[in-house]
Amino acid sequence: MGRRSDHTPDELRTLLLEEGHALLAERGFAKFSAREAARRAGYSVGTFYNVFGSLDAYLLAVNSCTFRRWSDWLEAALDGTPSNGTARIEALVLAYFSFAMKHANLWLAIYDHRIDKQVDIAPEDVGAREGLTAIVDREVTRWMGLGEPDEKTKRLVRSLIAVVHGHCALWLSGSFALMQETDPAGQALERVLEVLEAQTD
Known part of the structure; x- marks a missing residue:
């Protein structure tokens, strides 16, 4: 099955990430298999370990693909939006919710993957996560009329993300529906605006 001579190391890494990302979108985290991703790429599972070293590192890299796609989704939603x-x-x-709903398996996998605190996260994976948060930092800083996000603003942003995330997670799990809540995105937006407006009082 192996096709080790078919691809350069960089091409092989990209191929395994593409197959893993597609498989994760199809099956979700619980049914994900690195062996199956490698097989679909035309390689053995041993090749996968040679490239990524561990399943944790592979999942971090696959989830980073989702973070990058998510960042692009947010930027597209912001493109042309009045300031x-x-x-x-x-x-x-709204883009947070729409991405999560359209790509539910990928979105949930980010949080289903419990990262071992002893694992060193590769710089490119850290960058993918920080890139998404930086978009929110930028927009909240702009809304507040500040030049650059300071530490206080960054801490506020992370709390606001937690508010939106919580509403979104409860919606996707069906918990909000059981509570007869029909507009979780609207509720999340109201909470975010209440907090932001309180900062200017």
Whole structure:
């Protein structure tokens, strides 16, 4: 089955990531198999370990692909959105929900993968995660009329992300439906705006 001579190391890494990402989108985290991803790429599972070293490192890299796609999704939602008022904050919150709903398996896998605190996260994987948060930092800083995000603003942003994430996770799990809540994105947006407006009082 092996095709080790078919690809350079960089090409092989990209191929395994593409197959892993596609498989994760199809099956979800619980049914994901690195062996199956390697097989679909035309390689053995041993090749997968040679490239990534461990399953944790592979899953981190696959989830980083989702973070990059998610960042692109947010930027697309913001593209052309007026900078006045709350339009860009609303676009961010709604895009958070729309990405999660359209790519539910990929979105859930980010949080289903429990990262071992002893594992060193590769710089490119850290960058993928920070890239997404930086978009929110930028937009909240703009809304607040600040030049650059300071530490206080960054801490606020992480709390706001947690608020939106919680609403989104409860929606995808069906818990909000059981509580007869029909507009979790709207509720999340209201909470975010309440907090932001309180910062200017």
